[in-house]
Amino acid sequence: MLAKLMSLFLLGLIRVLTGSQARWHGCPPKAEQRIYFANHQSHADLVMIWAALPQELRSVTRAIAAKDYWTKSPFKKWLTTAVFNVIYVSRDRSTDEDPLEPLFDALENGDSIILFPEGTRGFTGEPQPFKAGLYNLALKFPKVVLVPAWINNVQHVLPKGEVVPVPVLCSVTFGAPMQLQEGEERRAFLERARAAVVALRDV
């Protein structure tokens, strides 16, 4: 109940602050298993892309969040589990467990996921090089559709380190689905995926 209210509140808030426009440029919103990957500049990114999805897709689309940061306080933990139902991944490599294991589980369950392959929030307009996670997922789940997305302007809403957001019109542009080519190398694929995200900036 509280989580439902919170999600309604956040949806309303993001709409008032950003207009939350979704632009489906390369593909329509569709109930198939997908990995959305996007640039990452602000905490609002997650809410933004989540609000841009149609309601019936929201419940089966789960975002990835860093375990150390998002389980630090009880509120953060509640927000990410009860409201967003995120998948936690740990950023430290101390354990033997594959950090992508939780993602494999989610994908095997049939969930779609939202991934920010840069790993952390960037400061500049240009996205940082992508981490290998996207490649590993694409390799292991070739049937899942990979959809690039560009989140525009959100860094102005809530820059890293600020608490009060300001209203700025933002949009999420979804591009044409891409696929891992036969025998494509990791570096080449990640570079291509990054280029696909950046290309959406100007459409």
Next chain:
Amino acid sequence: MYYLLKNLTATQQIGALFIIVFGLLLIASATVFLLSVKDHGDDERAERMRKELKSVDGILRASWVMVLVFWISWVSGDWVALTLFGLVSFFSLREFLTLSPSRLGDHRSLVLAFFGVLPTQYWLVGSGHFDMFAVFIPVYVFLALPLASALANDPLRFLERNAKLQWGIMVCIYGMSHVPALLLLSFPGYDNRNAFLVFFLVLVVQICMVTQHFASRQLQQPPVAPAISQSFNWRSWWIGIAVGSLVGALLAGITPWVPGTAFAFAFIACVAGSLGHFVMKALKRDRGIPNWGALGQSTTGAGGLLDRVDALCFAAPVFFHSARWYFDI
């Protein structure tokens, strides 16, 4: 018309006006609908007609929304009206600042503008602090916001960034807040009918703009400043002003004035509004966009919100302060 309107009671006036306005809108919408289903023979003409109708449809829809907003604020009192205009300010400032990109150092001043200056300005209007609300932004905010930006320690394009923010606040908050401020002016012998004054201002300005729009389409005169606006020319400007002012004179019955004075005030509002709209066009060209709203396509689906209200933002302060100065209230 004048005596007819003047002798009605306030409630009857409201009723009569809404019947007239909603009636006109209904007729216009019905005509557009009938034209849109009519067969136009060859394809090329049909295509042209379709485009024309689409733009008319946008204007009509904006007018419908405006009138509905007024009606709501009317039946529910001053504070609701203030909140509604506050929201319009908020959303148009959002549009304005989206297209004037800021740097990270501006974050604090933007927060102040949206969540400090805007509510304070509307509160000052609502509580009737007239002298304060007229100077609050030009005097106090003018110092406070650049200070917040300067403390962020980022000198790059400092003047430009602050000028943009200042302009956005002047147009979207200061200008817009003068529309509901009309609700609180007290003219002698004009008891509690100030909502009519707001209605009067909005209606004459909107009629002036629409007339000017159609006149420039029909006349095809050479534009005055083609780099700024392809459609702005003096002849259609005059036509717009004349029609707007005449409607103002006709509506004198709902104002505290005789027809001559109402004509003069409508004239002032129309001149300020249409020229303000032209100035905003220059700003849009500077940003390289056809209209406000996100990335060329807007939130409303037909031009941005600011495109619809910018004339009002310029007309309202001029109208308000002329009336206050002239009648010494």
